[in-house]
Amino acid sequence: MNWPAFWLSLQVTTIATICITVIGLALALLLTRVRLPGQLVIETILLLPLVLPPSVIGYYLLLALGRGSPLVEWFNVRILFTWPAAVVAATVVGLPLMIQSSRAALANVDPVLENAARTLGSSEWRIFWQITLPLARRGILAGMILGSARALGEFGATLMVTGNIPGRTQTLPVAIYDAVQAQRYADAHLMVLVMTGLAFAGLLWVRWIEPPPQRYRPEGRSEEGASDG
Amino acid sequence: MGPHLQVDIEKRLGPLTLQMQFSVAAEILVLFGPSGAGKTQTLQAIAGLMRPDRGRIALDDTLFFRREAGLRPVHLPARKRRVGYVFQQYALFPHLTALANVAFPLAGQRDARDRALALLERMRLGHLAQRMPHELSGGQQQRVAIARALAAEPRVLLFDEAFAALDRRIRERLHADLRALQAEQQLIVIYVTHNLDDAFAVGHRLAVVRDGRVEQIGQLDDVFTCPANRRVLEILGIPNAIAARVVEVTRGQTVLDWDGRLLTAPPLDLPPGAEVTAYIRPEDIRLVYPDRPLNRMLGQNLIEGQVIERRPGRHLHHLRVALSDGHLVEIAHPASSYTTLPLPPGTPVRLVLRKESIVVIAPRAATRQQEAPIYASESPDGAPEWGG
Numbered sequence: 001m002n003w004p005a006f007w008l009s010l011q012v013t014t015i016a017t018i019c020i021t022v023i024g025l026a027l028a029l030l031l032t033r034v035r036l037p038g039q040l041v042i043e044t045i046l047l048l049p050l051v052l053p054p055s056v057i058g059y060y061l062l063l064a065l066g067r068g069s070p071l072v073e074w075f076n077v078r079i080l081f082t083w084p085a086a087v088v089a090a091t092v093v094g095l096p097l098m099i100q101s102s103r104a105a106l107a108n109v110d111p112v113l114e115n116a117a118r119t120l121g122s123s124e125w126r127i128f129w130q131i132t133l134p135l136a137r138r139g140i141l142a143g144m145i146l147g148s149a150r151a152l153g154e155f156g157a158t159l160m161v162t163g164n165i166p167g168r169t170q171t172l173p174v175a176i177y178d179a180v181q182a183q184r185y186a187d188a189h190l191m192v193l194v195m196t197g198l199a200f201a202g203l204l205w206v207r208w209i210e211p212p213p214q215r216y217r218p219e220g221r222s223e224e225g226a227s228d229g
Numbered sequence: 230m231g232p233h234l235q236v237d238i239e240k241r242l243g244p245l246t247l248q249m250q251f252s253v254a255a256e257i258l259v260l261f262g263p264s265g266a267g268k269t270q271t272l273q274a275i276a277g278l279m280r281p282d283r284g285r286i287a288l289d290d291t292l293f294f295r296r297e298a299g300l301r302p303v304h305l306p307a308r309k310r311r312v313g314y315v316f317q318q319y320a321l322f323p324h325l326t327a328l329a330n331v332a333f334p335l336a337g338q339r340d341a342r343d344r345a346l347a348l349l350e351r352m353r354l355g356h357l358a359q360r361m362p363h364e365l366s367g368g369q370q371q372r373v374a375i376a377r378a379l380a381a382e383p384r385v386l387l388f389d390e391a392f393a394a395l396d397r398r399i400r401e402r403l404h405a406d407l408r409a410l411q412a413e414q415q416l417i418v419i420y421v422t423h424n425l426d427d428a429f430a431v432g433h434r435l436a437v438v439r440d441g442r443v444e445q446i447g448q449l450d451d452v453f454t455c456p457a458n459r460r461v462l463e464i465l466g467i468p469n470a471i472a473a474r475v476v477e478v479t480r481g482q483t484v485l486d487w488d489g490r491l492l493t494a495p496p497l498d499l500p501p502g503a504e505v506t507a508y509i510r511p512e513d514i515r516l517v518y519p520d521r522p523l524n525r526m527l528g529q530n531l532i533e534g535q536v537i538e539r540r541p542g543r544h545l546h547h548l549r550v551a552l553s554d555g556h557l558v559e560i561a562h563p564a565s566s567y568t569t570l571p572l573p574p575g576t577p578v579r580l581v582l583r584k585e586s587i588v589v590i591a592p593r594a595a596t597r598q599q600e601a602p603i604y605a606s607e608s609p610d611g612a613p614e615w616g617g
Contacts, residue, residue: 115278116320118307120334120381130333134324 001190004167005175008083009152012171016090017148023091024098024143031099032106050096054156061089061161081163086171089158090151097150098143105139106132142206149202153195231255234385234417238274238284238294247271247281247441253385255415257408259428259449262438262464268421271438272387275419276314277307288384288417310385313378317390319370321362327373328358334381348376352406368399375406379414386411388420392427404430425466437461458591459506468559469509475499482584488554492530494587505589511561512545513586517579518570530582534558536572550578 027046036042049057065071065080065088072078079085109132117127133140155173162169170178172191179188233254240247247267251258260268273279275286277293286293293310295303321330331348335341349355352372362370371391378386388407392400408431411418420431428435429449436446444464445457456462462470473485475497483497485507499505517531534550537557541547541564548560558580572578 110320112316112318112320113322115276115307116314116316117322117333118278119276119310119312119314120377121308121311122334123308126336131322135322 001194002166002170002172002175002179002187005170005172005191006194008086008170009172012083012086012090013148013152015087016094016151017144019087019091020094020098020147020151021144024095024147025102025140027095028099028103028106028143031103046099047096049093054093054154055160057089057092058157058160061085061092061157065161080161081165081169083162083169085161086154086158086169089161090154093154093157094147094151098147101143101146102136102140105136105143108139109135138209141209145202145206149199152198231415232289232384232417234275234286234288236271236275236284236286238271238281238286240270240274240279240281242267242270242441245441247274249274249438249441249443251436251443251446253417253419253434255411255417256433257411257418257420257431258446259432259435260419260421260438261425261428261435262423264423266438267441268438269389272314272389272419272421275310275385276312276387277305277310278314280304311381311383313381313383313386315371315374315378315386315388315391317393319362319367319374321370321373321377323362325362326358327354327360327362327365330362330373331377331380333377345376345380348380349373351379352376367395368403371395371403372406375403375410379410383416385417385419388418390421390423393422393424400427401430407431437464439464454588456508456590462506462508462590467508468511471507471509471556473505473507475501475503475505477501483589485587485589488556490532490552490554492582492587493584494589495584497589499589499592503592506591507587507589509558509582510586510588511547511559513583514558514560514562515581515583516548516560516562516567516570516572517581519579530584530587532558532580532582534578534580536574536576536578538574539572548572550580 030036031039031043062080063069065077065085079088113131113135114127117131122130153173154171155177158171159174159177162171162174164170164174164178166175166178172195176188176191176195179185179191231254233252235252237250238247245265245267247270249267249271260271262268270279274281274294281294281296283296285295285297287295288310291305292303293305293312295301321327322333325333327349328342328345332341332345335344338344346355346358349358352375354369354372354376357365357369362373365373374391392403395403404427407418407420410416420427422428432449434447435449435452437444437452439460445452445461452461453465453467456465456467459470471487473487473492475483476486476491477484478497478499478501481496483494483499485492485494485505494507497505532552534552536548537551538549539546540549542561544564545561546564546566548562550558550560552558560580
């Protein structure tokens with residue numbers, strides 16, 4: 001078992017999950033609340049990382065993080081071939097899952113409830129935190145879990161932007177690839193088992209929090225009992 | 230002088246143009262009309278959930294909305310209007326208990342819990358405070374919603390088909406609650422419904438709405454006894470509208486020409502030749518027993534026809550009679566009358582129309598665009614309705 005790779009993967013995934021959650025929720029909110037020009041195109045672009053080959057994503061990231069990019073030239077942010085580059089790669093591939101899931105959840109919140117809160121004197125800020133977010137929490141949490149599972153499993157783009165430096169930028173999926181290349185199968189076995197276990201647990205969790213089949217019915221229970229009133 | 234809400238707005242809504250103009254004092258005003266007439270949109274404009282194209286909404290000196298030429302536009306956000314809104318689908322927050330729902334508008338206040346509980350008790354729901362909305366019946370949920378609206382201390386309370394989904398028994402109780410509340414707190418209440426029984430159960434005044442406009446507004450009884458025009462007749466489900474011409478006016482009566490049939494009606498202040506819209510009150514039409522003398526009926530309008538359909542009702546039985554010229558007349562009589570008179574379809578009958586049964590509602594010039602016969606039109610819920 002390659003422990004440095006395990007801990008690095010954990011670190012990268014944790015930070016990527018935070019980025020995925022914040023950016024993904026903000027984008028989901030934007031997409032549900034604001035009618036943007038070219039909305040369909042924007043949505044499609046945000047979904048692209050789901051279907052693009054990892055090498056293509058890696059290539060774009062090399063352009064974005066490498067020499068000549070605004071990030072390097074203007075802000076002097078040099079993260080290529082360091083572990084933060086793995087965070088960027090993990091965030092990019094995990095983001096679409098978060099956006100999809102939380103967007104559906106936000107759109108599902110009945111606008112009548114938000115209107116009711118408005119007539120009760122609530123600010124938009126309070127409506128978001130106390131009505132919209134709690135009602136969309138299942139979908140948002142599901143998006144977070146799926147996004148972080150995808151981030152944990154990120155391999156191709158990571159390989160291209162981190163340079164696969166053992167102990168410094170090598171994540172678990174890349175370490176597995178390395179172990180197989182070097183024919184260290186015992187090592188690979190264990191790491192594959194760990195990855196499978198984490199992915200399984202994540203998906204199981206998502207299934208667990210999915211809304212139960214019995215949904216909220218505005219009619220409520222059948223009728224008032226004689227005892228009441 | 231109590232509070233006063235004034236509404237005068239215009240808004241384009243697809244095929245419909247909303248042009249609502251009315252004012253409400255501390256009373257229950259019923260907005261009545263068919264679906265799609267713009268009633269809900271009017272409430273939304275008052276609550277601040279929808280922005281009209283132009284006009285003005287004001288509660289006493291507080292401008293809710295203003296967009297008028299030459300004046301600074303105003304659109305007070307919904308949260309600052311103190312307008313309570315009770316929705317048909319209750320709109321309770323499903324993740325909060327009944328108590329937390331009612332306490333929602335009181336957030337940050339020290340006695341929020343106690344006040345919320347007091348309001349729930351006022352709505353006879355104190356014992357269900359800890360229930361979640363889905364554990365409550367429809368009537369209970371709506372009472373929680375009313376308590377929650379009251380917690381925000383509204384000056385205006387809007388009911389948008391609020392009790393439409395509830396059983397009659399529960400609706401009656403909520404209507405009683407609402408009337409008591411309104412009187413107690415001197416609230417301005419606007420109650421939207423398409424059910425006439427509900428309108429009578431709660432309303433002080435009635436505004437008949439159609440195609441985005443108020444056709445008539447007034448005390449409930451007045452609107453019913455003096456409908457302003459043929460459209461109001463239609464919306465209120467009053468049958469037997471007729472188009473006639475004044476033939477002769479004397480001190481005691483008016484003679485009307487209804488497509489060649491002469492009818493005597495109460496005296497009118499109109500010159501001969503004037504075109505009028507009128508209706509024959511279905512409850513005021515009598516049947517003549519074929520074996521009894523006619524002398525009591527002298528001086529009344531006597532017409533002959535044939536029974537088309539007979540429909541029993543809870544209190545009144547309904548009879549549809551075709552006249553020789555093809556006009557249809559609806560008759561409503563108490564269930565206890567004419568029990569010895571067999572009236573299967575096809576039976577020839579003689580009708581007596583006392584002159585008071587003919588109510589002239591308007592000179593026809595004002596209603597010319599509406600010439601379609603009323604008999605076939607759909608009538609709103611609660612009004613007697615014939616098959617088609």
